[in-house]
Amino acid sequence: MLGSCREVRIIGCRMVVIGGSGSQEDIEKRRQQLLTTIKGSKSNFQKKLLCGRFAELSRRAAIYKV
Secondary structure, three states, rough: OOOOEEEEEOOEEEEEEOOOOOOOOHHHHHHHHHHHHHHOOHHHHHHHHHHHHHHHOOOOOOOOOO
């Protein structure tokens, strides 16, 4: 697990995470793991999926559409 939060609010098609916390070191380790996997992947579909995950971890705030 990379973190936790105090509250999650669903408003229409948006999810807002409130009071999030987690270890920046754990997040950075996961980012590096994703980069290694992206570089070793031969599938364009897998690369696109992993790049999306990497981008989400690289942002300070994110909005997930459901």
